[in-house]
Amino acid sequence: EKTVKEGYMVKRSQNKKVYTLVNYKRRWFVLTKRFLIYYDTDNEQKRKEKGRVDLSAVHSIEAAVLSATPEEIGIQGDFYPFQLGYVSDDYYILYLVALNDPERTDWIQTLRRACSNNLNLRTTFHPGNWTGKKWTCCQRTSKTSDGCKLCSN
Ligand code: 4IP
Structure with missing residues (x-):
């Protein structure tokens, strides 16, 4: 499938396994029309897929706030997080950290374009x-509660 956009970003673990700790990994991201796929960064010639998000499951794409230090994320200085909310077997938010502010804006706009026909898009997010x-x-205590902020466009 044709690549729409690709590049390095740092991702926060999605807590799919309940007993793993939160951590951050640098990954190579490839956006196609249907998926956002991430690969490990050990061997650039032979990248191994680590996971993917089915874009049809995405309900929000927004800038985010990450309560983490640059050291935890593995980035020096300012960082530019955003989030991809989606529902598959559970409710997930994939937090991504772009390399700079224009890159973050471009990833958000490109992902929104790819998801613009989704029927499940939401008007609020956390x-x-x-x-x-x-x-x-x-401070709301329900994971599935409505977002507390209106989505931007
Ligand atoms: C892993 O930590 C990686 O961060 C995984 O990301 C992540 O999976 C795991 O979280 C997390 O436990 P270790 O490598 O130290 O084991 P990646 O797949 O990019 O390597 P996600 O789901 O974020 O892909 P869980 O809880 O989601 O399994």
Whole structure:
């Protein structure tokens, strides 16, 4: 399938396994018409797929706030996070960290274009993170609660 956009970003672990700790990994991202796929970065000649998001499952693409230090993320200085909310077997948010602000804007716009025909797009989102107990943005204690902020466009 044709590549729409590709590049390095740092991703936050999605907590698919309940007992793993949150961490951040640098990955090579490839956006096609139907998927956002991420690969490991060990061998650029022979990249191994680590995971993918089915774009039809995406309900929000927004800038985000990450309660993490640059050291934890593995980036020096400012970082530019955004989020991809989607529903598959559970509710997930993939937090991604772009290399700079224009790159973040471009990833958000490109992903939104790829998802523009989704029927499940939402009008609100949580700018903070789900800690397992509450949202850091609004302190709400339901993971599936409506977002506390209106989506931008
Ligand atoms: C892993 O940590 C990686 O961050 C995985 O990301 C991530 O999976 C795992 O979270 C997390 O436990 P270790 O490598 O230290 O084991 P990647 O697949 O990019 O390597 P996700 O789901 O984010 O792909 P879980 O809880 O989601 O499995």
